[in-house]
Amino acid sequence: MPAVPWWAVLSAVTLPVLLIIGWTTAALRQPPGYDPLADTVSALSSYGMIDMVILMSCLAGLGLAHLITAIGLRPVPRIGRIVYGIGGAATILVAAVPKVDSHTPRVHGIAAVVGFVGLAAWPAAAVLPGIRRASRARDRADPAATPGPDRPWVLRPAVGIAVALTMLGLGLWLALQLPDGGLAGLAERMTAGAEVIWPLVVVLTLLRRTRRHPPAPT
Template sequence: MRRDAVARYAFVSSAAAPVLLIGGWTLAAAVQPGPSLQRDGYDSLRDTISALAGYGAAHRWIMTAALLGVGICHLVTARGLRPLALPSRVMLGVGGAATVAVAALPLPAAGTSGAHQTAATLAFACLALWPALWRHPGGAVPRPPVAVMIPATLVMVALVLLFTAALGSGVLVGLAERLAAGAQALWPLATVLLLRRPAAVTAILG
């Protein structure tokens, strides 16, 4: 295999990330207790993903393990995306490391955690922006093409801003977070597929 080709293991790691994340939040939400006189039940449209791994959650190990796995997957994928410029791969790797930190710094049973919020903010920022840095300066025709990577970055940034607005208003916070986090988990896989099949992409984009 050429040294500038995508590593085969990057396909496995990038495919595993969205499976772990979406499967994790689905399973973890399903095992939360229902509403009672003392507290409301968990609501995926209203409540955050981090709440499923917090100290107040039932079976918190499920979401903790999922977040840890997602972070490791991003780190592995970043190493395998060799055709991309180094700043892009570093940012994806930092996003992965920050996701591991999110798992390692859970929310308390009540209130917030500054360390957790810092790790989550860094993860969301890096995982939204890394596609914009993929191109080698002065290089040949970029792979994947500009028409794909820049719009992808803009969409993920917009979803993060939507999540930020939802946090401020308290409306549909869980839904907004899942849209942003889901898109960020899927894009490394999309990038690997684009790099592995450049001819098909060229034909589609003209």
């Protein structure tokens, strides 16, 4: 199994840090009427230029960190990395076309949906090749070709599908809260939080595995 490069580990660690810094710094600057449970993160950028710069900078950094992590996740099947990378690129686009004065540009809305879906669905996409190989092995009645317990737990089909469904469920909850739901802010924070924590879990798990079982020299 190929190793996870140091820069992918760094970008994965950066994800939750950037998210917390962006939310906390921007929220502390808001007027008394701001409600973090009801107002979305995008609404933070509509209170002033400084707030918009703070939030959009963190959001752009978040998307870039997702993209770098996707490139560095070498042990993950390519389809999973592509879906993950699309989510990161869409997050950068969300930052490039911000919400201003309560007006949401269409590009911002579309990019936000693509970003949330990509960042939520990639754990399931990453295990699809393993599911297909297992299915072909069963068709050939070849138990030796079926993926065994040596597969990292973060890349096992049951785990990947469960994580993806959980994050997609959080995204659906967010969609139901928009535009006037009373818990839209909470739903968005929980969804984004899950989407930055899981890549870090995957990276650290794969890093530990490659340290315990170094790849054979070529």
